[in-house]
Amino acid sequence: xxxxxxxxxxxxxxxxxxxxxxxxxxxxxxxxxxxxxxxxxxxxxxxxxxxxxxxxxxxxxxxxxxxxxxxxxxxxxxxxxxxxxxxxxxxxxxxxxxxxxxxxxxxxxxxxxxxxxxxxxxxxxxxxxxxxxxxxxxxxxxxxxxxxxxxxxxxxxxxxxxxxxxxxxxxxxxxxxxxxxxxxxxxxxxxxxxxxxxxxxxxxxxxxxxxxxxxxxxxxxxxxxxxxxxxxxxxxxxxxxxxxxxxxxxxxxxxxxxxxxxxxxxxxxxxxxxxxxxxxxxxxxxxxxxxxxxxxxxxxxxxxxxxxxxxxxxxxxxxxxxxxxxxxxxxxxxxxxxxxxxxxxxxxxxxxxxxxxxxxxxxxxxxxxxxxxxxxxxxxxxxxxxxxxx
Numbered sequence: 001x002x003x004x005x006x007x008x009x010x011x012x013x014x015x016x017x018x019x020x021x022x023x024x025x026x027x028x029x030x031x032x033x034x035x036x037x038x039x040x041x042x043x044x045x046x047x048x049x050x051x052x053x054x055x056x057x058x059x060x061x062x063x064x065x066x067x068x069x070x071x072x073x074x075x076x077x078x079x080x081x082x083x084x085x086x087x088x089x090x091x092x093x094x095x096x097x098x099x100x101x102x103x104x105x106x107x108x109x110x111x112x113x114x115x116x117x118x119x120x121x122x123x124x125x126x127x128x129x130x131x132x133x134x135x136x137x138x139x140x141x142x143x144x145x146x147x148x149x150x151x152x153x154x155x156x157x158x159x160x161x162x163x164x165x166x167x168x169x170x171x172x173x174x175x176x177x178x179x180x181x182x183x184x185x186x187x188x189x190x191x192x193x194x195x196x197x198x199x200x201x202x203x204x205x206x207x208x209x210x211x212x213x214x215x216x217x218x219x220x221x222x223x224x225x226x227x228x229x230x231x232x233x234x235x236x237x238x239x240x241x242x243x244x245x246x247x248x249x250x251x252x253x254x255x256x257x258x259x260x261x262x263x264x265x266x267x268x269x270x271x272x273x274x275x276x277x278x279x280x281x282x283x284x285x286x287x288x289x290x291x292x293x294x295x296x297x298x299x300x301x302x303x304x305x306x307x308x309x310x311x312x313x314x315x316x317x318x319x320x321x322x323x324x325x326x327x328x329x330x331x332x333x334x335x336x337x338x339x340x341x342x343x344x345x346x347x348x349x350x351x352x353x354x355x356x357x358x359x360x361x362x363x364x365x366x367x368x369x370x371x372x373x374x375x376x377x378x379x380x381x382x383x384x385x386x387x388x389x390x
Contacts, residue, residue: 024349031347039238039369044288050279063271076281092269096245104131108163115165118357121172139358165195170203175318180219187220205236224250242273299368306379311389322369329362346381
């Protein structure tokens with residue numbers, strides 16, 4: 001397929017495009033939506049074919065988490081990530097935002113604290129606060145273009161109220177891939193402090209050529225008794241609107257507690273979403289993901305080259321995700337000045353860096369999962385908006 005086919009998402013109930021005016025003051029008529037993490041091109045043909053087949057069948061009655069759906073998830077984790085899972089470990093939620101909230105409610109109490117390493121996906125903080133928990137923020141250490149762990153500093157920030165460590169791998173917004181040694185160090189840190197590891201691995205398929213993603217469970221199997229791994233096809237195949245994700249929980253006790261919570265809520269996944277995921281997690285889906293990553297790799301290179309030509313601006317090199325993390329610190333401008341130029345002059349809606357916590361104060365995050373001509377237009381607009389720095 002061509003990732004360059006024009007698709008007008010305006011008026012399609014797209015959060016990314018139809019809410020950009022209300023949230024950023026950028027009109028979809030002439031603005032570019034480069035904020036929330038979904039892609040602007042159609043999903044894989046195998047997924048679309050599954051929807052057509054379901055529609056042609058025409059009956060949409062009650063269903064359950066049937067074996068072929070679970071087997072497809074198992075196959076994908078083994079073939080794409082060298083991760084052997086038991087299908088019984090899989091618990092389905094209404095997306096990973098829902099999975100985080102369910103986990104906070106199941107494995108902690110109001111007033112307990114959750115650890116995050118920032119800058120990090122802003123929804124972690126929102127979910128923690130919405131569920132009457134407290135956030136313990138542990139900044140990552142930036143070393144040039146690379147973010148590193150500082151577990152000694154993190155240890156000094158703990159209050160004793162922490163019950164959960166919400167981990168992000170691959171790291172959003174920095175695009176960092178953690179090594180197996182780093183993951184083991186995090187798992188050891190969690191064990192020393194008796195923390196449950198809630199590992200959000202939603203971007204695990206969005207890895208650039210030459211890079212390797214390591215699942216937390218593969219890196220530190222000795223700590224599987226404190227692991228809840230979050231995965232989904234939603235970012236990979238842009239099906240987040242189906243609100244379906246997976247909690248992969250090796251430990252029987254942890255899994256039983258989460259299943260009981262879902263039973264209390266009377267939740268079960270929708271059959272169309274399961275059919276889409278079953279189709280996605282297949283050899284055909286894998287081929288499409290490889291094509292997507294080759295396309296995104298070129299988008300990344302074009303964006304980085306153009307943005308890094310602006311004096312004082314630095315787009316940090318990505319190992320994974322399609323989310324460019326751009327530092328404007330050396331422009332000498334305040335964040336407010338930068339944000340105004342990007343929104344009002346360049347007419348681009350980008351995710352505000354301060355929302356990702358400590359370390360994001362001088363950044364904006366740009367979504368590159370769009371047509372190449374839009375990436376090129378964004379580069380031209382940014383260069384023009386900051387032309388006085390040339």
